Each structure stands twice: as C-alpha cells, then as structure tokens.
Amino acid sequence: MATxxxxxxxxxxxxxxxxxRTLMERYRRKVYSIAxxxxxxxxxxxxxxxxxxxxxxxxxxxxxxxxxxYTWLYRISVNLSIDWLRKQxxxxxxxxxxxxxxxxxxxxxxxxxxxxxxxxxxKALGRKELREQIARAFESLSEKHRxxxxxxxxxxxxxxxxxxxxxxxxxxxxxxxxxxxRNLQRSxxxxxxxxxxxxxxxxx
Amino acid sequence: MSEGCKKIEHLIEPYLDDELSKTxxxxxxxxxxxxxxxxxxxxxxxxxxxxxREEIEAEADKVDFAGFxxxxxxxxxxxxxxxxxxxxxxxxxxxxxxYRAVWITSLATAVLLVAILVPLxxxxxxxxxxxxxxxxxxxxxxxxxxxxxxxxxxxxxTVSKNNTTVIWLYDFDRAEGQDQGDDx
Numbered sequence: 164m165a166t167x168x169x170x171x172x173x174x175x176x177x178x179x180x181x182x183x184r185t186l187m188e189r190y191r192r193k194v195y196s197i198a199x200x201x202x203x204x205x206x207x208x209x210x211x212x213x214x215x216x217x218x219x220x221x222x223x224x225x226x227x228x229x230x231x232x233y234t235w236l237y238r239i240s241v242n243l244s245i246d247w248l249r250k251q252x253x254x255x256x257x258x259x260x261x262x263x264x265x266x267x268x269x270x271x272x273x274x275x276x277x278x279x280x281x282x283x284x285x286k287a288l289g290r291k292e293l294r295e296q297i298a299r300a301f302e303s304l305s306e307k308h309r310x311x312x313x314x315x316x317x318x319x320x321x322x323x324x325x326x327x328x329x330x331x332x333x334x335x336x337x338x339x340x341x342x343x344x345r346n347l348q349r350s351x352x353x354x355x356x357x358x359x360x361x362x363x364x365x366x367x
Numbered sequence: 368m369s370e371g372c373k374k375i376e377h378l379i380e381p382y383l384d385d386e387l388s389k390t391x392x393x394x395x396x397x398x399x400x401x402x403x404x405x406x407x408x409x410x411x412x413x414x415x416x417x418x419x420r421e422e423i424e425a426e427a428d429k430v431d432f433a434g435f436x437x438x439x440x441x442x443x444x445x446x447x448x449x450x451x452x453x454x455x456x457x458x459x460x461x462x463x464x465x466y467r468a469v470w471i472t473s474l475a476t477a478v479l480l481v482a483i484l485v486p487l488x489x490x491x492x493x494x495x496x497x498x499x500x501x502x503x504x505x506x507x508x509x510x511x512x513x514x515x516x517x518x519x520x521x522x523x524x525t526v527s528k529n530n531t532t533v534i535w536l537y538d539f540d541r542a543e544g545q546d547q548g549d550d551x
Contacts, residue, residue, distance in 0.1 A: 290418070313423070317420050317423050344416075348411060
C-alpha cells in the first residue's frame with residue numbers, strides 16, 4: 164500500500180472526513196465496477212457502492228493495516244453484491260460452470276476468436292458484437308466466477324491479492340479463473356460459429 | 368495438440384496474468400515463438416479479458432458520481448451505526464484471518480507441548496506407581512477435543528490405553544462449502 168494511502172486510511176480511522184472523502188473519490192469507480200459486474204443493474208450497483216463506503220467508514224477500525232486497503236474494500240464490495248443477489252434470489256446454489264467445464268475435453272477451443280477479429284472490414288463491428296456477447300456470457304457465470312474474473316481482468320489484482328480479497332486459497336483462485344475463462348470462451352465460440360452459419364444463409 | 372503444447376498448457380494463463388517465475392516465463396515464450404496454436408490460444412484469452420474490461424469500463428463511464436461522497440455522508444449520519452458487538456465481531460474476524468499463520472503455529476506448538484508434557488508429568492508426580500498401573504486405571508478412556516477458528520480446525524484424540532495422542536490439524540476452504548456473505 165502506498166505511503167500516501169496508508170496515511171489517508173490512518174487519518175480516516177481517526178475520523179478525518181476529508182481523508183475518507185479522498186479515499187471514496189479514488190475508489191468509487193472501482194467499487195462501482197465490481198458491483199455492476201456482479202449484479203448487472205446500474206441503480207443497484209450505485210446503491211451497493213454507497214453501502215460499501217458506509218460499511219467501510221463504520222468498520223474502518225477493524226481494518227488490519229497489514230493488508231492492502233483495496234483488497235479489504237473489494238471484499239466488502241463482492242460480499243455486499245452477493246447479499247443483494249441473495250435478496251433477489253439470484254445466487255446459484257450449485258456451481259454448474261465447473262461441472263460443465265470438466266466434461267469438455269482439453270484442447271484447441273480457443274482458436275476461433277482471433278480469426279474473427281482479423282476479418283478486417285468487420286473489425287469494429289465484430290468487436291462491438293463480441294463485447295455484447297461477452298457481457299451476456301459473463302452474466303451467465305456463477306457469482307464466484309464473476310468475482311475472480313472482475314478482480315483479475317478489470318481490477319488487475321494478482322492471484323495472491325484475489326486470494327486475500329475473497330479469503331480463498333490461491334489454488335482456488337487459479338481454478339476458478341480457469342473455469343470462468345473457459346466458460347466465456349465456450350460461449351464466444353458458440354456465438355461465432357452460429358454467426359458464421361447465419362451469414363452463409365444470408366448470402367444464399 | 369503436440370507434446371510441447373501439453374507441457375506448457377497449464378502455464379498459459381499464469382503467463383498471461385504475469386504470475387510466472389523468470390525461468391517458466393522463458394519456457395513459455397520459447398514455446399510460443401514456435402507454436403501458432405498456443406499463440407492463438409493466448410490471444411483469445413487476452414481478447415476476451417480486454418472485451419470484458421471494455422464492457423465494464425463503458426458501464427462505469429455512464430455513471431455520474433457528482434455528489435456521491437455527500438450522499439454517503441448523509442446516509443452515515445441518518446442510519447443507525449452498528450453496535451459495539453457487531454464492530455467487535457468484525458474486528459475479531461479480520462484479526463483471526465490476517466494472523467492465522469501465527470495462530471496456527473502457536474496452537475500446534477501448544478497442543479504438542481500438552482501432548483508431551485501431560486503424560487510425562489502424570490508419571491513423575493506419582494512415584495512408586497508403575498506406568499502399567501496407570502494405563503490399567505485409565506483403560507478405555509478416549510478424549511476427543513476439537514477447536515475451530517478462522518477456517519482452520521484441529522482435532523485431538525487422546526487414547527489413554529496405549530498413551531497415544533493423535534493431533535489432527537486440517538483446514539477447509541470455507542468459501543467453497545459455505546456462505547461467503549456473512550462477513551462484514
């Protein structure tokens with residue numbers, strides 16, 4: 164944790180509202196991104212984002228300075244998002260993703276995507292479509308998989324940091340990331356393949 | 368998929384995430400240089416990570432955060448603060464998690480000391496009585512004890528019949544099997 168951030172956290176712990184305001188300005192967007200990624204609802208994500216900082220303010224005294232402030236902050240963000248999903252009855256009881264992933268034989272399922280990207284005239288459109296498809300596929304992942312992917316791909320945390328943020332083992336982080344990525348890839352591949360078929364039919 | 372691909376397949380993601388040692392990183396790069404399939408696999412992973420990031424960033428761009436901090440402070444002043452017990456509970460959970468390595472080592476040492484010292488002391492303090500007699504007295508006694516904190520558990524079986532103490536330390540991934548949302 165950067166020295167300046169340590170100082171901000173220490174000051175906020177002592178009740179310095181200005182320091183806490185600076186921390187909020189620094190992290191509100193990141194917290195929002197996690198909340199949005201988890202719940203896919205802008206209003207709920209904004210509300211969760213506020214709740215996260217209220218909780219942080221109230222419980223700052225329990226924060227252990229030995230860890231990064233942001234791993235603690237992100238944990239609260241993920242947990243409050245899961246609480247919200249639970250209230251909506253939208254938390255997966257069984258992790259279907261892992262069981263599905265195991266059925267697939269290991270192999271070259273990743274190869275389709277770059278070839279689509281290379282089809283130059285449609286590059287911009289292709290990317291936008293792929294992005295929409297990624298968003299849909301991401302939404303269908305379990306909340307555990309969404310959490311690791313968000314912390315890795317969007318927030319850029321290391322495996323160790325993700326492990327600390329989610330209070331899971333590093334091996335679990337790696338395995339969840341692997342399955343989450345594989346599920347996204349499978350979904351994209353299906354989309355690309357069906358897209359190809361549609362295009363051929365349109366040409367006839 | 369070639370033999371070479373199979374050997375480095377599990378390293379592709381840690382390579383992408385910059386989690387490899389210099390040696391392993393070099394190994395992956397040597398393979399990538401010669402293998403188009405693995406290059407494509409890596410590119411696909413990079414692409415989907417990038418797309419996801421773009422998508423989430425685009426959503427965050429739409430949000431107007433003006434007045435956000437004021438609203439948070441307003442709610443802080445309006446809403447009931449947590450009780451002392453709630454705050455203390457949160458503090459204990461955090462401390463237990465971050466210092467668990469120290470706790471576990473201390474516990475294991477304490478348990479071992481008890482396991483070694485108790486039989487020794489009990490013999491020493493009863494001069495004239497042979498160990499066989501004590502064993503006979505304490506026949507059929509099995510003491511099972513267990514402790515749990517911070518996702519770690521230890522179980523101690525003390526079988527008096529043959530003076531055996533089994534200390535079983537194990538941990539379980541709380542997040543896998545149970546709710547995660549009950550943390551603060």
